[in-house]
Amino acid sequence: MTLIPRMTTGTLMNRILLIAAAVLTVLMSGCTTLQSGTSDDDFNADNTYEKIGTVEEKAVNWNWFFSPGEAERTNRLEENARKKAEAEYGKDIILRTESVSGSWNPASLLMLFSTLGYVEDAEISISVWKKRPEPEPAAADIHYGIRYVVIPEEDYTTPSEFMIVEYRTREQLEDELYEQLEQGKFSEEDLEKRQARLPETGRVFITLGREDISNAISRWFTFTCTYGDETVFRKTGTEDIPYVYGTDRLWWNDKSYDINLDWDGELVLTAEDSYQHKTYNFRIVRERYIIEE
Numbered sequence: 001m002t003l004i005p006r007m008t009t010g011t012l013m014n015r016i017l018l019i020a021a022a023v024l025t026v027l028m029s030g031c032t033t034l035q036s037g038t039s040d041d042d043f044n045a046d047n048t049y050e051k052i053g054t055v056e057e058k059a060v061n062w063n064w065f066f067s068p069g070e071a072e073r074t075n076r077l078e079e080n081a082r083k084k085a086e087a088e089y090g091k092d093i094i095l096r097t098e099s100v101s102g103s104w105n106p107a108s109l110l111m112l113f114s115t116l117g118y119v120e121d122a123e124i125s126i127s128v129w130k131k132r133p134e135p136e137p138a139a140a141d142i143h144y145g146i147r148y149v150v151i152p153e154e155d156y157t158t159p160s161e162f163m164i165v166e167y168r169t170r171e172q173l174e175d176e177l178y179e180q181l182e183q184g185k186f187s188e189e190d191l192e193k194r195q196a197r198l199p200e201t202g203r204v205f206i207t208l209g210r211e212d213i214s215n216a217i218s219r220w221f222t223f224t225c226t227y228g229d230e231t232v233f234r235k236t237g238t239e240d241i242p243y244v245y246g247t248d249r250l251w252w253n254d255k256s257y258d259i260n261l262d263w264d265g266e267l268v269l270t271a272e273d274s275y276q277h278k279t280y281n282f283r284i285v286r287e288r289y290i291i292e293e
Contacts, residue, residue, distance in 0.1 A: 049129040053089060054098075057081040059122045074100050077124040085128050094129040143291040148202075153281035160211040161250065165269060165282045167259075169202045199258035204269060204284070206257075209250035216242035216251035220275035223257065226268050233257050 057080045078097060085095055102120040148167045156163045177194055180186060206223065210216040218237025225232040235257055242251035267284040
């Protein structure tokens with residue numbers, strides 16, 4: 001009979017502790033940071049993105065032998081973290097994996113003696129970023145000018161007649177005087193007299209054309225200009241003679257009336273033709289516009 005030496009309780013416990021210590025040493029040596037991102041400065045050197053939050057995801061991995069490897073476990077953690085980030089911040093974001101780590105879980109003792117694997121507490125930290133909005137372009141300096149637009153109530157031009165209204169400011173009329181002076185149409189001595197006859201604000205020019213020369217005489221017309229409830233002028237034409245027979249086979253005539261009123265907004269001009277019993281309406285509008293550079 002072969003005698004087997006009796007193992008004392010103390011000897012058994014010592015061996016268990018030694019085995020446990022050896023296994024723990026192996027397990028703990030594998031629980032290191034698996035991945036970490038570069039610094040924020042490196043990632044966002046041109047300050048294109050802004051950090052809006054951080055998402056952390058944890059999992060307990062029972063790492064049986066022949067189970068998915070470390071990379072696959074990390075991918076699973078990242079996917080879960082991505083879903084959490086999108087639920088909180090929306091999909092228009094950029095995610096950066098800052099760190100992935102794993103640490104030994106005491107539940108590994110349940111697998112210690114079966115040598116089937118170990119249990120790991122895995123954790124991932126992901127920073128959430130979004131692109132900064134594009135900076136607003138610097139506001140350009142906007143320069144405004146004032147112009148005067150004449151708007152007829154309808155198109156008064158037909159093969160047998162027309163009526164055109166223009167408005168020129170005192171400044172425009174004065175510029176025309178200097179142009180005429182340069183062209184030698186009058187002397188410098190006459191310039192001051194002509195300037196004295198300029199209106200305070202502007203002048204309305206009315207040009208009409210008629211197929212019938214009799215209807216082109218301005219005495220058939222009464223011109224009324226109003227500004228709000230105020231009558232600026234009311235003028236009846238004279239027994240003048242149409243001065244041009246145009247290529248359009250119409251007799252032309254024109255009249256002009258001064259505006260000495262400081263006005264803004266719009267003037268209304270009405271021309272009544274008692275020869276044809278017709279009325280022509282015009283609006284003279286003062287408007288601001290942007291000067292194109």
